[in-house]
Amino acid sequence: MVQDVFVISSSYERAVERRIEGGRRGAPGRIRLIHVARRTERRRPLTIAPMSKAAFTGLKAVQELRFHLCQTSKGSEGVRNFLMSSYKTLKAASPSTPVLIRESSGAEGKLYARYDMGVEKCVKLEGLDAKGVEKCLQDLVSSVPK
Known part of the structure; x- marks a missing residue:
């Protein structure tokens, strides 16, 4: 069974790990890092009134x-x-x-x-x-x- 797990390792980094359940002969599953995204700034929603x-x-x-x-x-x-x-x-x-x-x-x-x-x-x-x-x-x- 394959399951994607979101792991937050710090406030600036977000990683997605793929966890593969069950290994050979009852060994624990493998974890493979498939994506790392860094957040450098916070985005604020724009509140600008549209023109007439x-x-x-x-x-x-x-x-x-x-x-x-x-x-x-x-x-x-x-x-x-x-x-x-x-x-x-x-x-x-x-x-x-x-x-x-x-x-x-x-x-x-x-x-x-x-x-x-x-x-x-x-x-x-x-x-x-x-x-x-x-x-x-x-x-x-x-x-x-x-």
Whole structure:
């Protein structure tokens, strides 16, 4: 009989052991370590209120939105929080507008908006919180080039 046993050896380490019951001639079963996972930080749930649909009223004039961010840096944390809390609302406001999310380690947080005739505008989002990212997005959406 094979049985997986979860063993907590310390507060930072969790191991899964596979215990095989019964050996040859009544000997005790063998234990084989099959997985070790280290936990370096505690994850906290995000409590960010999603944006309203009214924030994206001029989004139909934008051809494409492109977010550049780092997955782990503190500077891109506001962009990550904004996308996690407001992506559904953003897509619901204009389902036909592509919203591209480009993640790369060490990348600086930026937002590109592409308008008609290939005109692009860029805003740096590095170090902003979720509300700052929302304000930059509203500025880009409202400043459609003529």
